Amino acid sequence: MARIGRKNDWGFPRWRGYGSNNDAQKMRICDRHGCDDAGVCPAPKSPNSPERWMFCATHAAEYNKNWDYFAGLSKEEAEKRRADEQRDNKGYKESSHYGWAxxxxxxxxxxxxxxxxxxxxxxxxxxxxxxxxxxxxxxxxxxxxxxxxxxxxxxxxxxxxxxxxxxxxxxxxxxxxxxxx
Missing domain, CATH: 1.10.287.110 (DnaJ domain)
Incomplete structure (x- = not known):
């Protein structure tokens, strides 16, 4: 009877990590042409579209640097929206640890x-x-x-x-x- 394969755990499956295997892990690359970093930051391809670009943090910052959340609103509407969102998000500290935010x-x-x-x-x-x-x-x-x-x-x-x-x-x-x- 021939052996199919050899395992390195010698009958002790707890010696290796759960879910660990030797298969290659899937990683999404940044959608910016020429960038080989991991694409971990989603960005919309167009307004009201479910499709997303996936950028690295550097290119996500570049993509979003001129984006204005309050574009098209009057000053009063923008202040009302800002106040509503601050009220709704009370208790959550703004993420100041992101250098690009x-x-x-x-x-x-x-x-x-x-x-x-x-x-x-x-x-x-x-x-x-x-x-x-x-x-x-x-x-x-x-x-x-x-x-x-x-x-x-x-x-x-x-x-x-x-x-x-x-x-x-x-x-x-x-x-x-x-x-x-």
């Missing part, structure tokens, strides 16, 4: 960009500039300086909140190191 060049979140806008600063401003802008706004709009002025009080609160957002982001960056990793 986020606003602008990827160095600041959308909240940080709005905070910089409140303080009247550019996206590349350093934390010292942020402190100076916050102090200037606080000196002009503090309730002790302008008692009873509701508009100044709202401006002071907005500036204070903007400073807190940017201070927390700066602390997070300094904790994670200069590269943000």
């Amino acid at each position: 986020g606003s602008g060049d990827g160095s600041r979140s959308a909240d940080e960009m709005r905070a910089l806008e409140v303080l009247g600063l550019e996206s590349h401003s350093e934390f010292e500039d942020i402190k100076k802008a916050w102090r200037r706004i606080a000196k002009e709009t503090h309730p002790d300086v302008k008692p009873g002025d509701k508009q100044a009080e709202e401006m002071f609160k907005a500036g204070q909140l903007a400073f807190e957002v940017l201070r927390a982001a700066d602390e997070r960056r300094s904790w994670n190191g200069p590269s943000g990793e």
